[in-house]
């Protein structure tokens with residue numbers, strides 16, 4: 001079954017069309033890098049996939065189910081989302097433990113009065129995997145940008161999602177941290193998960209992604225498997241603004 005299919009998607013804010021004719025398909029667990037300049041519509045695309053933005057045209061199909069504009073609860077439970085960190089404003093004194101725990105709430109049925117040992121264990125296990133176990137009782141707002149990114153990733157991963165939508169999860173993360181997170185993402189793909197990774201960094205896309213989706217000026221300009229020759233072409237042309245989809249390339253991956 002197709003994991004994710006986006007068909008002829010259009011997103012507009014008022015009269016402003018920010019994405020148009022966006023179509024692509026992910027058929028097997030992969031790491032898909034979504035790249036493009038600021039304002040290209042990358043965040044809007046992720047938000048449309050998760051149902052936070054209602055598209056003005058087109059369809060989003062997740063695990064074979066029409067999820068356009070509204071994602072059913074059971075499907076949502078299978079999606080982990082890390083929003084762009086700079087849009088998050090945590091002025092509340094909330095601990096890292098509670099931020100991560102909040103990622104599980106979609107999966108825990110009420111009443112939530114008593115959190116079971118297994119839930120606590122899950123939080124500890126994922127924190128260990130991301131190297132943030134020492135931060136659990138600190139306030140989220142007191143952490144560095146890179147630490148916050150790891151916490152947000154832990155929050156998305158704690159519910160063991162099948163699809164991860166990550167909006168610039170590597171910003172503010174140092175080089176070693178980037179490498180560790182990317183390794184983790186590759187391991188997730190190996191274990192059958194699909195990752196959409198929004199990044200500015202074309203080199204990361206080339207080195208780590210299975211597919212690259214280039215969004216610019218409201219359109220998908222390029223969608224290709226990681227074939228070195230194609231990637232070199234892509235590199236050559238990025239961020240030239242008027243690229244059309246390169247000849248001979250279908251905007252679909254099989």
Ligand SMILES: Nc1ncnc2c1ncn2[C@@H]1O[C@H](COP(=O)(O)OP(=O)(O)O)[C@@H](O)[C@H]1O
Pocket residue numbers: 013018036037038039040041042043044045
């Ligand atoms: N909620 C919104 N209301 C109006 N315009 C928006 C909104 N969100 C984003 N935009 C506009 O849509 C365009 C794409 O934004 P965005 O999806 O955030 O791009 P990216 O993540 O690639 O930087 C930008 O021009 C931005 O100003």
Ligand SMILES: [Mg+2]
Pocket residue numbers: 042043044084167
């Ligand atoms: Mg963005």
